[in-house]
Amino acid sequence: MWRVLLLVLGCCCILNLPVFSQDSDSVKNELIIDFEVRPRAEFRDNFMLTPADSVMPELFATQRNRLSINYLTKRFRFHASPQEIHAWGKSGQVSRIGSINAYELYAEGLINKHISVRVGRQALTLDNGRIFSAAPWSQQGRAHEGIRFFFNKQLNTDLTIALTRPYGHAFDAAYSPVASHQYNLLFVHHLKYTFKNHITLTTINTLEDFDKNSKQQQHYQRITNGGRLEYSQGWLYGTVNAYYQYGENAAGKKIRAYYIQPEISAVVNKATLRLGAEVISGDRRTVPKNVSNSFVPLYGVAWKFMGNMNLFTRFPADLNDRGLVNPYLFILYQINKKISVRSDFHLFYSKHPLSESKNFSGNYLGFENDISVNYKPVKRLEIIYGLSSTFATERMELLKKVPDSGKVPVWSFLMISYTPRLLHRKQSVD
Numbered sequence: 001m002w003r004v005l006l007l008v009l010g011c012c013c014i015l016n017l018p019v020f021s022q023d024s025d026s027v028k029n030e031l032i033i034d035f036e037v038r039p040r041a042e043f044r045d046n047f048m049l050t051p052a053d054s055v056m057p058e059l060f061a062t063q064r065n066r067l068s069i070n071y072l073t074k075r076f077r078f079h080a081s082p083q084e085i086h087a088w089g090k091s092g093q094v095s096r097i098g099s100i101n102a103y104e105l106y107a108e109g110l111i112n113k114h115i116s117v118r119v120g121r122q123a124l125t126l127d128n129g130r131i132f133s134a135a136p137w138s139q140q141g142r143a144h145e146g147i148r149f150f151f152n153k154q155l156n157t158d159l160t161i162a163l164t165r166p167y168g169h170a171f172d173a174a175y176s177p178v179a180s181h182q183y184n185l186l187f188v189h190h191l192k193y194t195f196k197n198h199i200t201l202t203t204i205n206t207l208e209d210f211d212k213n214s215k216q217q218q219h220y221q222r223i224t225n226g227g228r229l230e231y232s233q234g235w236l237y238g239t240v241n242a243y244y245q246y247g248e249n250a251a252g253k254k255i256r257a258y259y260i261q262p263e264i265s266a267v268v269n270k271a272t273l274r275l276g277a278e279v280i281s282g283d284r285r286t287v288p289k290n291v292s293n294s295f296v297p298l299y300g301v302a303w304k305f306m307g308n309m310n311l312f313t314r315f316p317a318d319l320n321d322r323g324l325v326n327p328y329l330f331i332l333y334q335i336n337k338k339i340s341v342r343s344d345f346h347l348f349y350s351k352h353p354l355s356e357s358k359n360f361s362g363n364y365l366g367f368e369n370d371i372s373v374n375y376k377p378v379k380r381l382e383i384i385y386g387l388s389s390t391f392a393t394e395r396m397e398l399l400k401k402v403p404d405s406g407k408v409p410v411w412s413f414l415m416i417s418y419t420p421r422l423l424h425r426k427q428s429v430d
Helices: 002-016 394-398
Strands: 027-045 058-072 076-088 095-110 115-122 144-152 156-163 185-194 199-211 219-233 236-248 254-268 271-280 324-334 339-350 364-375 381-392 410-418 421-429
Antiparallel strands (some): 027 410, 027 421, 115 144, 144 156, 185 199, 199 219, 219 236, 271 324, 324 339, 339 364, 364 381, 381 410
16 A cells, blocks of 8 residues: 555655646646545355355455546646555455556547547446446456557547556456456457437447467457447437457357347436347357357446346356347436435346256246445445345256355345545646
């Protein structure tokens, strides 16, 4: 934590330095420092995040302490987000520091009023977060290291080139925003354009390059192309999200996979209703041995669409390569300015049967319900309580998601987020 404090002191010293000269008169330079403390207690019983889980019921707590430092001029921005993540009751230890790292650390320069370049470690949140997300629920978040080019005029588009490097043993993969990435190089092109007829088009195209453990072929690539169409008119909203994935996977198989997500939502008085489904392709039993139909949703978030219990997060391993169909209904009700209630309903089906056995014939896996209450008593303070339960079938046991389908898996959490502003100073240049 002392490193974080030194960084704060160093940034505060910037206030006493001469500001950079600017092209125009009376340009304001700004220094903004925010802080977030976010403790979260969690309880889970009778379900497994990984097949290796053995301790249940489990009660543990984590806390994220994160600074957000922004220094802004007319043509330059520096941003740093150092964080410390603490854990209680995890891995058999009463208390331990999970990680001290930088969530984000980048500099951004404005080339002209339409083009800018950002270099460094940065979160990558695109579209609705299904393919690329900053993973805001996880305490460590998710970021990428590289360079990003922005163009904003009548349309918004950007190109990201990211890479990984040897992070060493100092990084705990469970609490690092970058160390879990396996690619050598990542290329991402993102475009968003809104037409005058209430239709918005978003495209995301990616190319990933990985190391391959073979002397004959040192690298392999995975390519994902697709995007989303949206229609919005008053209280009604509709969208279709679709991607096709091809290339090669780590096993040397040719990828031929797809993802589709239709959704419609409506706002009625204080309630918002969202009805949709996710379809993730998987392998049939008749698929050729050198082909994989299993779609991998890259670096997005699963809980936002597939339930808070995170039963399906590792693709395609959590589905045994069989794919998933996830119809859902989300209901959000705003009681007043401070309190909102949300209830999510999920049905889970494997895209293809898990087993040829008559005892496990069929595709239905289970039903999950997530209930949460969000309370904002004052500005910058948020309190969230959630309770989730799943009614699983024996097929979930085949996937090693529940140890006993005769018992109801439950998960509950209480999280507090307080984000005070520590400093905001402006300085004009004449």
